[in-house]
Amino acid sequence: MSDLLERLRGRGWRMTAQRRVVAEVLDGDHMHLTADEVHARAVDKLPEISRATVYNTLGEMVSLGEVIEVSTDHRAKRYDPNAHRPHQHLVCARCGAIRDVHPAGNLLGDLPDTERFGFTISDVEVTYRGICPNCA
Amino acid sequence: MSDLLERLRGRGWRMTAQRRVVAEVLDGDHMHLTADEVHARAVDKLPEISRATVYNTLGEMVSLGEVIEVSTDHRAKRYDPNAHRPHQHLVCARCGAIRDVHPAGNLLGDLPDTERFGFTISDVEVTYRGICPNCA
DNA sequence: CGCTTGACTTAGACAGTGTCCATTGTAGGA
DNA sequence: TCCTACAATGGACACTGTCTAAGTCAAGCG
Structure with a gap:
């Protein structure tokens, strides 16, 4: 179901409920969410997930090249899971x-x-x- | 001396010491300062100038198309007075x-x-x- | 299967950047 | 010179993101 999750697992990522939820939110139909939007959606699935974890997890995904950071407005960064097709x-x-x-x-x-x-x-x-x- | 100032005057801008100083800072050492950097330099010339005024003035200059807002890192916006040569x-x-x-x-x-x-x-x-x- | 360990998560404080607002000041026209 | 609308002030506030210390847990190992 989740390509993103697959790839991360394949890189030796320690799989936790929190990371799974963040990956699922990104891979779902919503594109270009801000970190806080990701957090809001993650909380729906896992109420006790913290803001710091979402920020950390997104940051790691960006480092691994699985997600792209975009700042189109001059406000919050947005996260784009479509990292494998240059665009x-x-x-x-x-x-x-x-x-x-x-x-x-x-x-x-x-x-x-x-x-x-x-x-x-x-x-x-x-x-x-x-x-x-x-x-x- | 200050083209920027000239142009702004020509648009019916009310000329105040604060605006003059902001325009001079941008037009002088020029090149991609953040708002707070502009403020710091402005304070050297006019110690009582406030942060809000610098932000407002920069914002107005951007609206008038005399200055361009740039955010190359994903941190503070930078201000580029070179608005008349597309680049x-x-x-x-x-x-x-x-x-x-x-x-x-x-x-x-x-x-x-x-x-x-x-x-x-x-x-x-x-x-x-x-x-x-x-x-x- | 249960232990151990180091990576992960948490909550909340903190920092940087930018905005807002009520008050005070002033540029520029009459 | 006086008036008045526009501008400046400064301090509180909001948003985004980072950091830390303490607690928790995934996963390898015996």
Whole structure:
């Protein structure tokens, strides 16, 4: 049922009820939750789970590369379990809705050598902003 | 001396000592200060300026499109007075150094219609991440 | 199967960043 | 110069995230 959980188990993660619940919440149908939203949903399944545990667990998942941290608004980080298909984000400036998108071009290649200032570039993060159909 | 100040004056901004100081800080040592850093520098010039005023003033400058809000790390917002030449940012993953860069391609065009989900897209924000020469 | 141990969880205090509000001050026009 | 609307003040508050000390438990081992 939970791919995410499978992969984590395979990495020698000690499996606890708390971690299972966090993984389930992320893997469920809700995308791009904040840490506190994850915590709220986790509490529904496991009332005594603490905020710190959710933060720790999310942080570990990010370190393991199983989850991506996104900050599209300038507020709380959001967690995106879709870490295995590279993608970018499209955000509604009005309601904050977020969609995963897959740009065509070679984003890394768009930056000429003369604009790299000796940096070794490893990653490009793109956020498209606009107004979604509902808000238009 | 201060283009920024000129432009703001031209928009009918009520000119106060506080706003002048904030504009000078941004236009001076320029480059990607956080709000609290701006406040610290402003206090050097005008000791009684309050934190709230700096936050308000920066917010107004952003609304007027004279300054851009950047959040490259996932911590404090930074303020970029270089709002009139469209540009993106290159960030060192280790030391946090930030450089303005000017990518070649048509970033907006990179997103095919089929990936727009009915959004009216108005803006693209790109952050290149890597390691700077000093940290390498 | 029960022990042992070190990793995990907990609750709550704390820190950083940003916002709000009631009050006081003041820029700029009449 | 005086008025008034707009701006600044400062301190409380809210949100997000981190840390710590103490208790708990998963999982390997005998």
